[in-house]
Amino acid sequence: MKKFLSNEKVKKILYGILAFVLGLCITLGSICAILRFTVLNKGFLSDTLNNSNYYTDLCDEITDDLINLGDASGLDKSFFEGFIDEVFVREDVQDYINKFYSGEKLKVNPRHFNESLRAALDTYIQSKHMSSKDYSQSNVNYFINEATKIYTKNIELKYFDAIQNIIAKYSLRLTVALVVCCIIAVAACLVFIFTNQWKHKSIRYIAYSVGASALLTLIIPLSVYISGALNKLTIISRSLNDMYTTCLNSLLVDVMIVSGVLFIFYAALIILHNKIRTKAT
Amino acid sequence: MKKLKSKSLKTIKKFTLYPLLLCVLMLLSLLAVSAPFIGNAVSVAGMFMSDKQVDYSKAYDNIFVPTDKDSETVSAEDVEFPGIGKQFGELSVSGTNVDAKLFFGDGKVPLRNGVGIYAGSFIPGYGRTILVAGHNNTFFNGLKNVSKGDVVKISTSYGNYKYTVTGTKLTTDEDKSAYDLNSKKENLILYTCYPFDSIGLTNKRFFVYAEKTSGPTITGLYE
Numbered sequence: 001m002k003k004f005l006s007n008e009k010v011k012k013i014l015y016g017i018l019a020f021v022l023g024l025c026i027t028l029g030s031i032c033a034i035l036r037f038t039v040l041n042k043g044f045l046s047d048t049l050n051n052s053n054y055y056t057d058l059c060d061e062i063t064d065d066l067i068n069l070g071d072a073s074g075l076d077k078s079f080f081e082g083f084i085d086e087v088f089v090r091e092d093v094q095d096y097i098n099k100f101y102s103g104e105k106l107k108v109n110p111r112h113f114n115e116s117l118r119a120a121l122d123t124y125i126q127s128k129h130m131s132s133k134d135y136s137q138s139n140v141n142y143f144i145n146e147a148t149k150i151y152t153k154n155i156e157l158k159y160f161d162a163i164q165n166i167i168a169k170y171s172l173r174l175t176v177a178l179v180v181c182c183i184i185a186v187a188a189c190l191v192f193i194f195t196n197q198w199k200h201k202s203i204r205y206i207a208y209s210v211g212a213s214a215l216l217t218l219i220i221p222l223s224v225y226i227s228g229a230l231n232k233l234t235i236i237s238r239s240l241n242d243m244y245t246t247c248l249n250s251l252l253v254d255v256m257i258v259s260g261v262l263f264i265f266y267a268a269l270i271i272l273h274n275k276i277r278t279k280a281t
Numbered sequence: 282m283k284k285l286k287s288k289s290l291k292t293i294k295k296f297t298l299y300p301l302l303l304c305v306l307m308l309l310s311l312l313a314v315s316a317p318f319i320g321n322a323v324s325v326a327g328m329f330m331s332d333k334q335v336d337y338s339k340a341y342d343n344i345f346v347p348t349d350k351d352s353e354t355v356s357a358e359d360v361e362f363p364g365i366g367k368q369f370g371e372l373s374v375s376g377t378n379v380d381a382k383l384f385f386g387d388g389k390v391p392l393r394n395g396v397g398i399y400a401g402s403f404i405p406g407y408g409r410t411i412l413v414a415g416h417n418n419t420f421f422n423g424l425k426n427v428s429k430g431d432v433v434k435i436s437t438s439y440g441n442y443k444y445t446v447t448g449t450k451l452t453t454d455e456d457k458s459a460y461d462l463n464s465k466k467e468n469l470i471l472y473t474c475y476p477f478d479s480i481g482l483t484n485k486r487f488f489v490y491a492e493k494t495s496g497p498t499i500t501g502l503y504e
Contacts, residue, residue: 023303024310064339068389071416072474073482125480139481146482204295211300216307234331241335270296 015192015205022188022209027216029181030258032174038251040171042101045247046094052246055093057239058154059084065150073143074135079124088112092155103168106161108152117144158240200277207269214262221252221259341390343368345382346438355406355497360439365400366390370437372413374446374471374489377423379415383435387414396420396471402462405435405442406499410462411469417487421473424489433469433491442496444469450488451475459488467493 038044049055066080092108099106121140188209192202224230230248235241312319344361345368363369363385370383372395382395385404391397396415403409415421433444452459460470468490475485 019299020303020306023307027307027311064389068392068416069482071392071418074418074478074480076418121480130480135480139476139479139483141481142484143480143482207296208299208303211296212303212307215300215304216311219304219308229326229330231334232330232332234329234333234335236335238335238337241337244329266300270292274292 018188018191019205019209019212022185022192022206023212023216025181025185025188026209026213026262029178029185030213030217030262031255032178032181034251034254034258035174036178038254039247040167040174042097044250045097048247048250049093049097049243052242054239054243054246055086055090057242058093059086059089061237061239062089062151062154065154066147069143069147069150075124079120083116083120085112085116088116089155093157096155096157096160100157100160100164103164106156106164108155110148110152110155113151114144114148117147154237157243158235158237198277198280200273200280203269203273203276207266207273210262210269211266214259214266217255217259217262221255224248224252339390339393341366341368341384341394343382344438345370345436347436348438348440350440350497352440352497354500355439357499357501360406360499363404368395369404370435372396373434374423374427374431375434376428376431377426379421379423379427381415381420383413383437392416392420405437405467405469406440406497407502408465408467408498410460410464411467412460412462413469413471415471415473417473417475417477421471422477424471424473424487425477427489432494433471433489435469435496439499440497443494444491445494446489446491448490450490452486452488454484454486456486459486467498469493 062084063080066083067077070077070080092110092112096106096108098104121144125135189206192205193199196202230245230252233241233245233248235244342364344363361369365386366384366388367386368382368384368391371381372383373380384391384395384397386400387397392415396413398404399412399414402412405411415424417424427446427449429446429448431446433446435442435444450459459472469492471489471491472486475483475487477487
């Protein structure tokens with residue numbers, strides 16, 4: 001057995017397998033870490049929305065839909081121009097995001113919108129010198145309900161209810177996978193270091209794994225960018241399309257950054273390997 | 282010196298080839314493990330992907346070119362069938378101030394800029410039902426003054442049509458008997474929300490019915 005283990009060829013094969021496992025752990029661990037600090041992080045989504053045109057586009061879309069409703073409800077286009085307050089829209093979307101991450105039932109609270117619409121309608125009716133005979137309160141209520149439905153539908157982040165289920169299901173598993181990957185990676189490095197008489201050899205195997213991981217993590221964003229998949233994204237609303245594109249883009253950029261860090265680490269390991277080897281010889 | 286150079290080359294080779302080989306092996310094994318899920322993931326992603334980029338602009342295409350042609354028939358080959366959201370004609374009603382651009386499709390953009398034919402119905406000349414929607418506060422506001430015998434004119438690039446109003450009906454948006462999309466006779470139905478000039482919304486709809494009196498029939502449609 002001892003002879004078998006001391007055989008250089010067998011040793012090389014075993015180290016090769018270990019380098020493969022280490023590479024997989026580094027790659028999977030990196031992906032888990034990226035997901036943990038992006039998709040599963042409330043701040044990431046909020047920052048992405050704040051840094052994109054999401055809110056401006058969303059306000060335009062809500063206004064557009066409401067003008068359309070107004071055309072069927074005796075209200076001029078001017079009534080809705082400037083009516084949607086971006087501050088309230090931001091608050092309602094943020095509230096929705098908070099519920100998304102806290103696992104609460106995803107529901108929009110349109111209280112602000114409802115109150116503002118009722119107040120604006122009262123002012124409009126007064127300005128037109130209309131009496132209660134000129135309109136039916138039930139028709140006005142019907143209109144307010146429809147307008148609220150439009151507002152709510154626009155504030156809701158589409159497909160987030162499905163994503164929430166996935167996140168709830170896999171969040172813990174992702175953390176466990178991250179920890180397991182880290183433990184295996186550290187263990188593999190220790191095996192390399194303590195079972196090699198020549199330290200530069202252990203550094204070499206670790207460098208192989210890091211280099212392979214750097215390449216693999218680079219392949220993922222590159223293949224997405226080269227296929228042009230992001231430009232093919234088709235979601236019916238401009239704001240949502242922007243949001244999903246920006247989120248995916250940020251995610252891919254993060255993967256590329258991690259790949260870059262791994263490449264730097266790889267280069268450092270090569271330099272270290274050469275230094276130790278030169279010293280040893 | 283030569284020995285040192287070959288040693289450096291060997292090192293470079295090692296640090297390029299081995300990581301590359303490992304990377305390929307890792308990629309293949311990851312693909313093998315995720316193979317059962319890849320098909321589903323690609324299918325789901327396909328639902329949100331399209332080769333054609335979505336057009337979010339509020340602009341619309343106009344294929345309408347006025348014509349003086351006065352023939353009784355027009356070949357389907359000579360008709361440019363409108364795509365959804367395209368303006369392909371104009372519609373006016375005598376005795377009212379209804380005078381609007383006519384679109385195929387009754388989405389947001391058409392109804393903001395004129396009136397639109399429901400895409401599940403037919404265009405003029407087809408010999409079937411033409412169901413046209415418009416907003417009661419804008420382009421179809423004038424329908425409140427429509428009366429029996431009024432003439433609805435539709436101009437398209439392939440011919441000019443006239444329809445005579447035969448009646449009106451006030452009903453709800455759930456009343457499917459208000460229109461017959463399977464009718465084999467060319468008939469025009471205009472509809473809008475009700476009441477006119479009042480704030481608020483109801484589920485009431487105001488329908489105007491008209492029968493074709495002149496205009497070319499499109500031939501060669503089912504050949």
